[in-house]
Amino acid sequence: MKKYILKKLALSVVTLLLIIFILFLLMELMPGSPFNNPKLTPEQKEALIRSYGLDKPVLQRYFLYLGNMLKGDFGISYSLSINTPVLTLIRSRLPVSMGIGVSAMLVGSAAGLAIGFLAAFHQGKAADVICMIVSVIGISVPSYIFAIALSYFVGFRWNWLPLLYDFRSPVISSVMPVLSLSVMVMSVIARFTRDEAIAVMKSDYVMFARSQGISNRTLLFHYVIRNSIMQVITVMTLLLVGLLTGSLVTEQIFSIPGIGFLLSSAITVNDYNVVITLSFLYAAIYVVARLFLDILYGIIDPRVRLGGNER
């Protein structure tokens, strides 16, 4: 077990190092420079580039950057908020995005599990059909369209909730972003839960339990949920990536001061360090989530850590 975890851990570290290198190379190819101010003379530009160390060879800068990173120094912002350390920029924004992302995940998963089990227990009946229509719509409609629709009707037309994010009343003004992000989570989980639960309910051991007269509630909690929750957790980890993507646009629509908004504004002004750090952060969240999942699998299902073939 220890060996398995160590192996996965090493793999994750290698992955992260490679990701940084790829990001670094991509940024090298980026057109334009962070010093786009037309008032700068060529000499001034050169001086700026030299003072930031941008004239050194790629590899040297890569290792310099890596070394600084290990010390917790992610560089400074060139143009978005001049000379502010990237870490400071992110530190104030990350909690906002995390708060909204985690609440969306919780709301969506709770609703999705409820709808999924409801549909599975009434398979083929009206409740099932309605639940599945809702989930097809939820999967088909991108989250930013929900965000636009909510902000137009609830925020602008009916004036029920604040149109834009307000840091003085973070809870009320996060309702709409959380709702629009959670629809996708809800639909995917609902559909997945339904399929899994139906598969479990058709299995022999549930049939056996039924034949012994075990009540429906015990059946649900001790047999169906227990045996289908693992797959649901897998899907939830994958949904995290979808949430990160969705947050990019949703934060723009509601002008939420989070990392998604920071990334999209950094991209438009070529703020190298901010883009690299945030892309790395996104990748790191994903890699850590996968590592967590792999270890969880290894603990629960010994076949995964001993055999190599299945995945």
Add this chain to the structure above:
Amino acid sequence: MNTDFQFHVRQAEELAIDRSFSGDSFFRTAIKRFFSRRSNVFGLVLLCLLIVMSIIGPHLSGFKYSEQNLERANMAPRVPGILSGEEDLSGTNGTIHVNRYEELGLTDTYYLFGTDELGRDLFSRCFQGLRVSILIALAAALIDLVIGINYGMISGYFGGKVDLVMQQFIDIAGSIPSLVIVTLLMMVLKPGVGTIIFALMLTGWMEMSIIARTEVIKRKEEEFVLAARTLGAGKFFILFREILPNITGALITEIMVSIPGAIFLETFLSFIGLGLPIGSCSLGSLISNGFENCLLHPYKLFPSVVVLILLMIGCNLVADGLREAFDTGSAR
């Protein structure tokens, strides 16, 4: 010895073939199962309608999608018998009620979806934009077919070191969120449909390759493969002529599953301003443009959003139907 118990060869004319209960071929069963559900048929019809509209739609209204007419900017939709082309504009001085058609004296002109701020017909633009989305969907399917399937099948069939290296590569490449790769690519290269397709080429095939690999691993120890090998069939013959026909169901389903993601990618990129260059016309850029104007002229946002949603619903319904028809279980 009693002759009654002896076996004898039947003559051809005696042969009776059970036609009423004969087994159907794999694909015929799948097709029957697909059409037996109303939601699948609905999705398929929806998709076909949208494809037809993407071909003929831009020519129906008589206005070219790129034709500007500044005099006729911001016209509200007017449909004979349903919408009169009126709209309420709310400003700081209260609400005013306008009908631009009457102001301009256009009695016989109908902009079914209205016009944008440059006077371009939104009906033509909407279906022109749909063309871009369908093009990207086709490209995504092709990428799955060419890269994803081959990569996954080779990795799964050869196993051992080949598999290890190929899977390690996917493990690493797959853990960079495709959003990051695509965004950076769009910044490095010239924005356009070509770049979006290139980005899909880098990231879009991995899921398909995983499915193809799993399916091949499931099949490669079966008797028919062993039989082919005993008869001296080569590796690639076994892989593409023996195994591939047996796993097409799962692969077709996965192709259909990956299409909505590709369509979403384009609209998403165009929305954050990284997709297509200004002036081109796609569902994403129409939605983004409509969003900027939606507080004053909500009708500009409406058609492109509805078309996008219908397209996504159609794709998802067909994908679900295929999954059930081929009985591949849930793909993820």
